[in-house]
Amino acid sequence: MTHDFFVMLSKSWGLFYLIFLFGIAVAYALWPANKEKFDRAAKSIFHDQDEK
């Protein structure tokens, strides 16, 4: 666990890690099967009750 090792990790794998995470997030958000779920969720806040 040397300094160089950490710096190497930060500078190289850090980037891949971010791209990887970003890929997962985008895939989840844009996955066609999820569309219906998200549309429902977006409208769900209007179904709550204690509206006057």
Add this chain to the structure above:
Amino acid sequence: MFGVHKKLERNSIAFVLGVIVVASIGGFVEIAPLFTIDETVEADPDMRLYTPLETAGRNIYIREGCYVCHSQMIRTLRDDVERYGHYSLAVESKYDHPMLWGSKRTGPDLARVGGKYSDEWQAQHLRAPRSLVPASKMPNYAFLDRIQVQPDKMASHLRALRTVGVPYTDEMIENASADTIGQADPDGDLSDGVYDRYGAETNVRNFDGDMRKLTEMDALVAYLQILGQLTDLPDAPGVEPSSDTPSEEDNS
């Protein structure tokens, strides 16, 4: 407590774990290397420690929130260096728990204010800043003259500092009370011990001009006068900062 919607529950726990993992990596990547290297901090075997009186003064600086208006970090910029002196090196705040680099200069930087002004000037400036600098916005700290330092408490402070990594010796801790008094009493019997333990360059004198009592004014002025004086490294000829110290050209 848990048990009803077990499956849904697992979802939200997985979500929480995801947030933790994703969020901690950034901090880990940035901070962890700083703890593993010596290069972050330049080596200086002669780095002085704060005396008990200076530590008491530093605690007053902390208590009064001086960091809100004064930085202690000279950047590697030409105008910063010309105005305040050699840019700050990491080693200079090595024993600062916590660091007081600050983020705002409503007043000037204080990283190298030590020795710039006389003790009388500093004490008077603290009592009534506008008597010396009419445009100053600084509060009056005349009440420091009225509060006495408690030397017998300093041993426990040094001990706590040793726990977090400041190399105070047993002897320094045992004599903390005596050294607190001795540093502000140059003609007394206790001053020799201060030189012995903290080095010949230690400022031993009465800082607030009142020999009768050891006040917080003594302590704070003692602290201000040591700022930038703990190491000779920045002044040493030919000493280059380590490779990881920032400079304009370095784009590694």
Add this chain to the structure above:
Amino acid sequence: MTFDFSPAERDAAIGTSFVAILIGVVMMVSSQSAAFTTHGAMFFAFGVLAFFGFAKDYNKPQAQPYSRDVYYDTPIKLGILLSIAWAIFGFFIGDWVAWLLAYPDLTFDAAWSSFGRIRPAHTTAVIFGFGGNALMATSFHVVQRTCRTSLPGRYGPIFILLGYNLFCLLAVTGYFLGVTQSKEYAEPEWYADILLTVVWVGYFFVFLNTLARREEKHIYVANWYYIAFIVVVALLHIVNNLAVPVSFGDTKSYSAFSGVQDAMTQWWYGHNAVAFFLTAGFLGMMYYYLPKAAGRPIFSYRMSIISFWGITFMYMWAGSHHLHYTALPHWVQTLGMTFSIVLLVPSWASAGNALLTLNGAWDKVRDNATLRFMMVAAVFYGLSTFEGSFLAIRPVNSLSHYTDWTIGHVHSGALGWVAFITFGAIYSVVPQLWKRERMYSPALVEVHFWLALAGTVIYVFAMWNSGIIQGLMWRTYSENGTLTYSFIESLEAMHPYYIARAVGGLLFLMGGLVCAYNVWKTISSSKIVGRVSTSPDGVLEGAA
């Protein structure tokens, strides 16, 4: 409150009151400093008051037995009222310190009232007092409504709010007494930090447990932001506050970190407190109250998910931009700068998402000051995140750092974004909670809006001017290569801007007072609308 509690919860309430009393006694007995004794006494008094508060109705029958189908709104009401109280206090102290920078003698000849002690009282009161209470209250509101279930218990949320406000009180009174770690936005000392940790863990469990009881399969995105806020703030708080107390009876502790490591840890904390306290939490607020008030679903739910993860994984890297040109290693500065710039993408995605949601509801924005508060919040969110990325660029930072530009930037975010979205949420939630048709006076909401907007704009422009002038004066060279201006000349040049800033702050404070009056009148008016329910809480209808 006690009449809502089950018998077991009543005992828990009495029990925790005794624990607070006990802690107070132990603190006072073992104290070695006057400040520690005072704080022990505060624990004690807090416990005694809580005890009498809880004991009063101890033997009364439970007003409404616990049911998942009945929302529990008492902690929300409590949190909103506490938030408003802290807002008034925090704005007042803030404006006072602003005047002190113009006229430094406008204070008492006493240690407690010097600038260095009351300025942290301002930041703590507004961030933790005003912002924190509003976040807790709205999170309890949003999570119940979007999950269509009640909070898991009745005493837990009350305990959290009371404990949290005791923390805020210890913090603020501590500064007056000279108790501080001098770590920006993490000033409270070790014992207050421990209290906050306990409270926060409780908050985490209550929130998670509510999610676990949800009747909706999908967790609405606002809750994601609240979770990130709760989880990451816990992480930041614990790491940054690691310290060794001088002794048990002493307020003073020494940070576990020193020098460059402490600086990085501190700004990792400081920056991400902005990210996860002042951004993620309030985005959670925005993603619920703004579409709700506009009557339109969020423009792109997908975009809100992508920007959520963007913010969560990128903010953490950006803290080092607070330390440009310092003794921090160069590569860490560069890393921080790069991520700060990339961060603009998810930030603007969120701001754009909010504004596009309003597309088609502009008539409501025009007519409804509550919605307009939220619209302006989204605009300021976009502006201040742009400014933040801009200021993180090293050469720009060389000019702006240490100047009032930073203060202007912070307030463009804190006033324009955080306070505006909070006031929008308060005006949405108060009539709903207290079952009124609307706020007591929509006209006063309008007055508040314009006072707040004028105050913010004056404040931010004053600080842009003073900051840029200051930065330029510091680096101006004369023809023969020497610095043209002394430091004190740069300070003298700030005087008119400091007055303007204090005026802006005064307007903002007046707006806060108008809000407090309006809320008070709304609550105390007797006009209750709709089906008058005998229960103190809304009865759930639309449960799936």
